[in-house]
Amino acid sequence: GDSVTQTEGLVTLTEGLPVMLNCTYQTIYSNPFLFWYVQHLNESPRLLLKSFTDNKRTEHQGFHATLHKSSSSFHLQKSSAQLSDSALYYCALSDRGSALGRLHFGAGTQLIVIP
Amino acid sequence: NSKVIQTPRYLVKGQGQKAKMRCIPEKGHPVVFWYQQNKNNEFKFLINFQNQEVLQQIDMTEKRFSAECPSNSPCSLEIQSSEAGDSALYLCASSHRDWDSYEQYFGPGTRLTVL
Numbered sequence: 189g190d191s192v193t194q195t196e197g198l199v200t201l202t203e204g205l206p207v208m209l210n211c212t213y214q215t216i217y218s219n220p221f222l223f224w225y226v227q228h229l230n231e232s233p234r235l236l237l238k239s240f241t242d243n244k245r246t247e248h249q250g251f252h253a254t255l256h257k258s259s260s261s262f263h264l265q266k267s268s269a270q271l272s273d274s275a276l277y278y279c280a281l282s283d284r285g286s287a288l289g290r291l292h293f294g295a296g297t298q299l300i301v302i303p
Numbered sequence: 304n305s306k307v308i309q310t311p312r313y314l315v316k317g318q319g320q321k322a323k324m325r326c327i328p329e330k331g332h333p334v335v336f337w338y339q340q341n342k343n344n345e346f347k348f349l350i351n352f353q354n355q356e357v358l359q360q361i362d363m364t365e366k367r368f369s370a371e372c373p374s375n376s377p378c379s380l381e382i383q384s385s386e387a388g389d390s391a392l393y394l395c396a397s398s399h400r401d402w403d404s405y406e407q408y409f410g411p412g413t414r415l416t417v418l
Binding site: 223225278295 | 305334336338344345346348351353359392394398400405406407408409410411412
């Protein structure tokens with residue numbers, strides 16, 4: 189079945205350094221829909237990025253990601269971490285290649301940015 | 304910012320009691336999802352609707368959990384007989400059906416504590 193893997197459970201960075209959070213997925217469907225959600229403490233998940241286009245960079249609020257179907261990856265990047273970026277980040281895949289499908293979430297990566 | 308409304312924000316029940324929570328999706332969003340986020344921050348999909356019809360649901364939902372999205376009324380998720388393991392954050396999300404606007408927007412959640 190569909191699944192998402194986030195290899196880092198915790199990433200601690202110094203402010204100003206680049207951010208890269210890994211996300212790989214498994215699906216049999218040729219047109220996957222991938223998302224990044226961010227969840228700050230005591231809040232609900234908020235959409236950060238989305239993509240279903242192969243090899244096209246998508247950007248929002250300083251973050252960017254590129255869906256690579258060849259490697260089944262959708263890594264999240266930012267050039268310079270800010271203290272306010274500290275949060276839980278989830279990569280998610282829409283079920284069965286459907287835009288209306290339920291989301292399969294990765295285990296999440298806790299990002300902590302320190303001064 | 305998401306305009307999904309969930310009530311109540313907090314719910315405390317004893318074991319064996321019913322627990323009911325409600326969700327009003329964003330205006331114009333015909334698709335509604337329910338997820339459970341446990342204390343380890345893991346997500347579990349429960350059920351989704353398109354208008355009043357169930358699209359997908361997991362086995363757990365078919366037993367102690369019931370959900371509906373009646374026309375012109377809030378959607379609801381009810382646990383018939385709460386168990387300690389049901390303590391979690393219950394998240395409602397809604398989405399469009401449009402090809403270029405399919406992302407899911409989450410409400411603030413209902414935090415259920417089963418004593």
